[in-house]
Amino acid sequence: MAATAAAVVTRPIAPEQASLWSDAWRRLRRNRLALAGVIYLTLVVIVALVSAVWTPYSTFQVGVGIPYAAPNAHHLLGVDGLGRDTLSRLMAGAQISLIVGIGTQILVLAVGVPIGLAAGYFRGAFDQVVTFLINLFYGIPDLLVALILVFLLGPSLTNIIIAIAVTRWMDMARLVRGQTLSLREREFIEAARAAGAKPAKILFGHILPNALGPIIVQATFGVPAAILFEAFLSFLGLGVPPPTPTWGGMAAEGIVTIRISPAMVIAPSIALSLTLMAFNFLGDGLRDALDPRGRR
Amino acid sequence: MTPSTRADAAKRLPAPILQVKDLQTQFLTHDGIVKAVDGVTFDLYPGESLGIVGESGSGKSMTALSLLRLVPDPGKIVGGKVLFRDQDLMQISDEEIRDIRGRDIAMIFQDPQSSLNPVLQTGFQIAEAMLAHKKATKQQARQRTVELLKRVRIPAAESRVKDYPHQLSGGMRQRAMIAMGLANAPSILIADEPTTALDVTVQAQILELLADLNQELGTAIMMITHNMGVVAGLCTRVLVMYAGQIVEQGPVDQIFENPQHPYTWSLLKSIPRVDALRHERLRSIEGLAPDLLRPPKGCRFHPRCPFRVEKCLTDLPPLTEVKPDQLAACWVTMDRAKKEMGADQLLDIRPGAASGLEPGKIIP
Amino acid sequence: MFTRGTLIYIGQRLVLIVLAVLGVSSLVFLGIHRLPGDALFSEHLHGDQYQQTLHHYGLDRPLWVQYVNFLAGMIHGDLGESLVNRGVPITPIVLREMSVSAEIGLVALIFTVGIGMTFGVVAAIRQNTWMDYVLSTTSVIGYSMPNFVIATFLILVFGIWLDNFTQGTFYFQIGWPGRYGSIGAIWLPAFALGFPYASIVARLTRASMLEVIRQDYIRTARAKGLREAVIMVRHGLRNALIPVITILGPLVIGIITGGVVIENIFGIPGLGKEFANSILNRDYNIVIGVFTGYAALVGLANLGVDLLYVVIDPRIRY
Ligand SMILES: Nc1ncnc2c1ncn2[C@@H]1O[C@H](COP(=O)(O)OP(=O)(O)O)[C@@H](O)[C@H]1O
Ligand code: SF4
Ligand SMILES: [Mg+2]
Numbered sequence A: 001m002a003a004t005a006a007a008v009v010t011r012p013i014a015p016e017q018a019s020l021w022s023d024a025w026r027r028l029r030r031n032r033l034a035l036a037g038v039i040y041l042t043l044v045v046i047v048a049l050v051s052a053v054w055t056p057y058s059t060f061q062v063g064v065g066i067p068y069a070a071p072n073a074h075h076l077l078g079v080d081g082l083g084r085d086t087l088s089r090l091m092a093g094a095q096i097s098l099i100v101g102i103g104t105q106i107l108v109l110a111v112g113v114p115i116g117l118a119a120g121y122f123r124g125a126f127d128q129v130v131t132f133l134i135n136l137f138y139g140i141p142d143l144l145v146a147l148i149l150v151f152l153l154g155p156s157l158t159n160i161i162i163a164i165a166v167t168r169w170m171d172m173a174r175l176v177r178g179q180t181l182s183l184r185e186r187e188f189i190e191a192a193r194a195a196g197a198k199p200a201k202i203l204f205g206h207i208l209p210n211a212l213g214p215i216i217v218q219a220t221f222g223v224p225a226a227i228l229f230e231a232f233l234s235f236l237g238l239g240v241p242p243p244t245p246t247w248g249g250m251a252a253e254g255i256v257t258i259r260i261s262p263a264m265v266i267a268p269s270i271a272l273s274l275t276l277m278a279f280n281f282l283g284d285g286l287r288d289a290l291d292p293r294g295r296r
Numbered sequence B: 001m002t003p004s005t006r007a008d009a010a011k012r013l014p015a016p017i018l019q020v021k022d023l024q025t026q027f028l029t030h031d032g033i034v035k036a037v038d039g040v041t042f043d044l045y046p047g048e049s050l051g052i053v054g055e056s057g058s059g060k061s062m063t064a065l066s067l068l069r070l071v072p073d074p075g076k077i078v079g080g081k082v083l084f085r086d087q088d089l090m091q092i093s094d095e096e097i098r099d100i101r102g103r104d105i106a107m108i109f110q111d112p113q114s115s116l117n118p119v120l121q122t123g124f125q126i127a128e129a130m131l132a133h134k135k136a137t138k139q140q141a142r143q144r145t146v147e148l149l150k151r152v153r154i155p156a157a158e159s160r161v162k163d164y165p166h167q168l169s170g171g172m173r174q175r176a177m178i179a180m181g182l183a184n185a186p187s188i189l190i191a192d193e194p195t196t197a198l199d200v201t202v203q204a205q206i207l208e209l210l211a212d213l214n215q216e217l218g219t220a221i222m223m224i225t226h227n228m229g230v231v232a233g234l235c236t237r238v239l240v241m242y243a244g245q246i247v248e249q250g251p252v253d254q255i256f257e258n259p260q261h262p263y264t265w266s267l268l269k270s271i272p273r274v275d276a277l278r279h280e281r282l283r284s285i286e287g288l289a290p291d292l293l294r295p296p297k298g299c300r301f302h303p304r305c306p307f308r309v310e311k312c313l314t315d316l317p318p319l320t321e322v323k324p325d326q327l328a329a330c331w332v333t334m335d336r337a338k339k340e341m342g343a344d345q346l347l348d349i350r351p352g353a354a355s356g357l358e359p360g361k362i363i364p
Numbered sequence C: 001m002f003t004r005g006t007l008i009y010i011g012q013r014l015v016l017i018v019l020a021v022l023g024v025s026s027l028v029f030l031g032i033h034r035l036p037g038d039a040l041f042s043e044h045l046h047g048d049q050y051q052q053t054l055h056h057y058g059l060d061r062p063l064w065v066q067y068v069n070f071l072a073g074m075i076h077g078d079l080g081e082s083l084v085n086r087g088v089p090i091t092p093i094v095l096r097e098m099s100v101s102a103e104i105g106l107v108a109l110i111f112t113v114g115i116g117m118t119f120g121v122v123a124a125i126r127q128n129t130w131m132d133y134v135l136s137t138t139s140v141i142g143y144s145m146p147n148f149v150i151a152t153f154l155i156l157v158f159g160i161w162l163d164n165f166t167q168g169t170f171y172f173q174i175g176w177p178g179r180y181g182s183i184g185a186i187w188l189p190a191f192a193l194g195f196p197y198a199s200i201v202a203r204l205t206r207a208s209m210l211e212v213i214r215q216d217y218i219r220t221a222r223a224k225g226l227r228e229a230v231i232m233v234r235h236g237l238r239n240a241l242i243p244v245i246t247i248l249g250p251l252v253i254g255i256i257t258g259g260v261v262i263e264n265i266f267g268i269p270g271l272g273k274e275f276a277n278s279i280l281n282r283d284y285n286i287v288i289g290v291f292t293g294y295a296a297l298v299g300l301a302n303l304g305v306d307l308l309y310v311v312i313d314p315r316i317r318y
Helices: A002-009 A017-030 A032-053 A086-122 A124-139 A142-153 A157-183 A187-194 A199-235 A247-256 A263-290 B003-011 B060-067 B094-100 B122-131 B138-151 B170-182 B200-217 B228-234 B252-257 B262-269 B278-282 B334-341 C004-033 C047-056 C063-075 C090-125 C130-143 C147-165 C183-212 C216-223 C228-266 C271-281 C284-312
Strands: B018-029 B032-044 B049-053 B075-084 B105-108 B188-192 B220-225 B237-242 B245-251 B320-323 B326-328
Touching (some): A017 A032, A032 A086, A086 A124, A086 A199, A086 A247, A086 A263, A124 A157, A124 C228, A142 A157, A142 A199, A142 C004, A142 C284, A157 A199, A199 A247, A199 C228, A247 A263, A247 C147, A263 C147, B018 B060, B032 B060, B032 B075, B032 B245, B049 B060, B049 B228, B060 B075, B060 B105, B060 B188, B060 B220, B122 B138, B138 B170, B170 B200, B220 B228, B228 B252, B237 B252, B237 B262, B245 B252, B245 B262, B262 B334, C090 C130, C090 C183, C090 C228, C090 C271, C090 C284, C130 C183, C147 C183, C147 C228, C183 C228, C228 C284, C271 C284
Parallel strands (some): B049 B220, B049 B237, B105 B188, B188 B220
Antiparallel strands (some): B018 B075, B237 B245, B245 B326, B320 B326
16 A cells, blocks of 8 residues: 555656656647747747847937837837937837746746745635735736836836745736636645645646646736836836837837837837737647637 | 216327427437437327327437427437328427427426426516517517416416416416416426426326316317326326336226226235235336347347247337227237236236246347 | 625625725835835925925824824825825826726726627637637737727727828827717727726637537427527626636736736826836835725725626525
């Protein structure tokens, strides 16, 4: 008896899990929209990296072109009101979007996963408090809270990431809690428990690996949500302070002069929308791939 | 009704009100074609009460739904005629068949819980049936709804009209369904296992109600059931279905007394009887209902039939007249089985047991 | 429809909303008053004048006294005075702006639900046809577009290109006349505000409609001889709506908060425009007031959604 239990303990992943990943990869590759998303996002990452060392013109320097100039051979996406090159700023703007999107998700994972695991596994009073908090945060207007937080903390890249994470941690916590609740009843977890494994080992060694699929999907959907938030904040003038280029900020500047120079607002709008779309298609693809029985 | 008047009623039949000819309904599935209804032919006479029996999956519901062209996807009616008032219901336009549904031919279903819309008032759902065919003004429909509810013996009908289905008991919901079916005084009411989901006492009340309505209103009733007892209590004629086909039909008394198809015989044998010996009561059909995706060759019943002979394995028996008014599709028939195979004394009813053509003796 | 129990429930919810509003504004109050510097940052005042102003607003007293005064004011519905425009009471401003935000939010919600459900139903009825695929893909595009991007394109197309193209004979008004705008002015902002959520409603409606049209009562409705359109709308949609209402709560919050951006783009004098302005002007009292207004608006909207359940689903009674 003890021997069987021990054998189970050394196999932290549920039996059906092993082939799941290769199956998922096969399914994902067949999803054309998700694949297009991956390709586009790779491009965005490359652009963001390149822009850190090279852009056609300086991102900050004013007067490199005639203010409000329409797209032309020298300035492919035109020039903004201060005479800065829109393409260069658009490229650099990808950095902020990606940093905020991914940074927020790292924070959300760091907070939401342990909370969700603990609430689902230990249940009881802790779970009740967590559930209450989750519902509370779902009931409040997230954007407004983020705005107030940025206002209180002061607008900086770090504070923006913190503010967005504070309003979105519960997506992950709720998901992980639900997964844990159902996984903890499965035989291989029971066996591990019977064999005397410590809670931390069970949670991180057994439950977490099996909840990984849904977590990845959730995180993938979380990135565009955070990028969108940052764009809103920047659009309202509470994002990363100027002159650092952000897509939301560029759109805000551009929309004022939309009659004179539509390219100023169109360029960041399209870059932003495509990025969000790519993440959402990828998320959809991942969900279908990782959870074949899933909704849709 | 005494047995003799019932038999008389079965004989003095006027022209049929509904004629079904070689009806075929199939489901196109991933695994192949499921022949849910496979060449069903029968007549329904005005004011009669016709039973359709057969075990679950034998195609009773699909036969009924086909008549009104209500077969769910991926089902398709692929052949046959349904003649009603000189028109073929399978050929008329969508709009024409829609107008016949609920007006001339009404249908009620097994589970009154799920068959009533949970978010609409029960009374409204009944009135709606009238309004759909412009049979009444809103005012009249409302009035008639109360009358109908009284008619199906729902107490305090006036106040019940406004109730939602979840506020009614199971029996009352089925009464409301029947009221809905009768709303336009149809000439045919198809009842698909209307009592299966109900308690035994409520079942009896509903059957009594249907019998009375049949008598009083002259509505022809097609009663679908898997329960021979229900047929005995309500119907004058019966069709027995097996694997999408009719295997026996005729007057109820005659068939109960003298079934000719081994399947009907075993269905009747399996009705629990107070006077029956214990082993006799346990004697029911063995084996599973056939897979309609790959129906057995020859007689579809042969894998379960104690009386099967060589011919049964290869040739499909046609539905032929075996007695006056009684048709059966069997190469052997029970008369012969009784005479030659001692069917009456049979205790072992495994396939081929009586004829000696047991499973081991069949060359595949 | 609304029984005595429902009325009691509404009463309880209203009490809860008041408590929540008090809690939220207290948090913001305390948060703001813990900020370094002081509330008169933007006034550039000196010496006596500065002291006088501090005293006028009670800012020279200990924080807890200020807080008690604030709470006392709140209970009487008094949100205090603007710090930038001295002597201007905030409560009437917030109430007025709440009504403007509610107006635009409501029209946006009508767009969201109207467009979303139409698309969802069509996609469900035409399941697995090209129409279904186009609508499903459009819906991802829909919720991937921030509302200001949609606003941008609407302004470009209807405000500028259409104007230029028809040489001014046909165009959509961009801007916001008067307090409540005009019928002509409300379409574009409301559409921009509601459209991203319409795609979410469409997805959900599609899924729930597919579920509903397989139900037995739909077969019953067909057997009665009802017309297909009547079956889909009266019997199908009504039931398909029930799961859709579940997301209406978060959706209304999304629309209300999205209003901050849209009101600023179109110059709509609602809570959102005030919110952004007061934050940028550091008019702390108005920030608190506006946030209080938002808390009330969200609370009331959520209550409205919960009451919708009662209207749609007779099985639900509070
Ligand atoms: N949706 C479906 N897909 C495939 N086959 C079906 C479907 N619905 C019914 N059938 C087939 O039709 C046969 C007859 O069903 P039905 O008429 O409902 O039986 P009954 O009412 O006698 O219990 C079933 O045995 C099944 O094989
Ligand atoms: S005897 Fe033959 S034909 Fe008759 S039911 Fe049995 S198998 Fe079918
Ligand atoms: Mg059936």
